[in-house]
Amino acid sequence: xxxxxxxxxxxxxxxxxxxxxxxxxxxxxxxxxxxxxxxxxxxxxxxxxxxxxxxxxxxxxxxxxxxxxxxxxxxxxxxxxxxxxxxxxxxxxxxxxxxxxxxxxxxxxxxxxxxxxxxxxxxxxxxxxxxxxxxxxxxxxxxxxxxxxxxxxxxxxxxxxxxxxxxxxxxxxxxxxxxxxxxxxxxxxxxxxxxxxxxxxxxxxxxxxxxxxxxxxxxxxxxxxxxxxxxxxxxxxxxxxxxxxxxxxxxxxxxxxxxxxxxxxxxxxxxxxxxxxxxxx
Numbered sequence: 001x002x003x004x005x006x007x008x009x010x011x012x013x014x015x016x017x018x019x020x021x022x023x024x025x026x027x028x029x030x031x032x033x034x035x036x037x038x039x040x041x042x043x044x045x046x047x048x049x050x051x052x053x054x055x056x057x058x059x060x061x062x063x064x065x066x067x068x069x070x071x072x073x074x075x076x077x078x079x080x081x082x083x084x085x086x087x088x089x090x091x092x093x094x095x096x097x098x099x100x101x102x103x104x105x106x107x108x109x110x111x112x113x114x115x116x117x118x119x120x121x122x123x124x125x126x127x128x129x130x131x132x133x134x135x136x137x138x139x140x141x142x143x144x145x146x147x148x149x150x151x152x153x154x155x156x157x158x159x160x161x162x163x164x165x166x167x168x169x170x171x172x173x174x175x176x177x178x179x180x181x182x183x184x185x186x187x188x189x190x191x192x193x194x195x196x197x198x199x200x201x202x203x204x205x206x207x208x209x210x211x212x213x214x215x216x217x218x219x220x221x222x223x224x225x226x227x228x229x230x231x232x233x234x235x236x237x238x239x240x241x242x243x244x245x246x247x248x249x250x251x252x253x254x255x256x257x258x259x260x261x262x263x264x265x266x267x268x269x270x271x272x273x274x275x276x277x278x279x280x281x
Contacts, residue, residue, distance in 0.1 A: 026200030133162015182210020
């Protein structure tokens with residue numbers, strides 16, 4: 001059933017720890033990646049970046065190029081969005097996670113990103129995955145919206161085959177018969193993948209549910225199931241967001257969220273990777 005090789009525990013029976021500068025994903029410390037679905041303006045991004053940094057969060061997500069189902073929806077600020085991400089990174093000492101959409105944008109996004117994100121739409125774009133395998137950037141690989149666990153791991157295999165060993169898997173929910181939520185969060189996939197693969201696994205409960213009120217309980221469940229971190233959409237004004245405001249956490253609710261996650265991490269014999277020197281809010 002599972003024909004993975006380089007991503008398998010048989011190939012590497014030690015859990016991989018992905019180094020991102022002086023930070024890491026996959027260690028005993030759980031990471032939180034937080035930020036807006038899309039970079040919308042300098043004011044918006046600066047407020048969010050300051051907020052997550054003040055909480056001690058070390059990774060910020062933000063989309064400069066946005067793949068949208070509708071061609072009429074907001075497509076991102078593109079190069080200007082990348083520039084704003086870089087400014088926030090320098091100002092608040094944050095590692096940037098941003099999506100690269102295709103091979104033509106790898107070179108452009110490279111100087112601005114600490115981690116390349118591969119979205120669910122590209123999880124089966126095998127030529128693109130091969131090209132990412134030639135880079136030296138850590139890759140956050142989201143599960144395809146209808147991918148089996150085997151297909152998800154084989155997508156990682158394409159990147160690993162290129163020589164890039166720095167792959168982080170991200171469970172973000174899959175499309176099923178149920179339309180109650182945006183996606184169906186596959187909690188069982190977390191311990192299964194940890195059993196099969198040495199690669200770290202994080203979870204995106206914002207995309208996984210599409211509902212703000214469910215982000216915290218699904219985050220707790222993910223950590224209990226063995227996830228190595230969380231990717232959370234956060235906005236200073238979710239009602240005014242140009243993309244996915246309904247699933248974005250309020251910035252002013254993130255202090256309570258991180259404290260709740262810290263407690264679950266401790267119960268799971270993990271710690272939360274927050275910079276306690278700046279954790280003052």
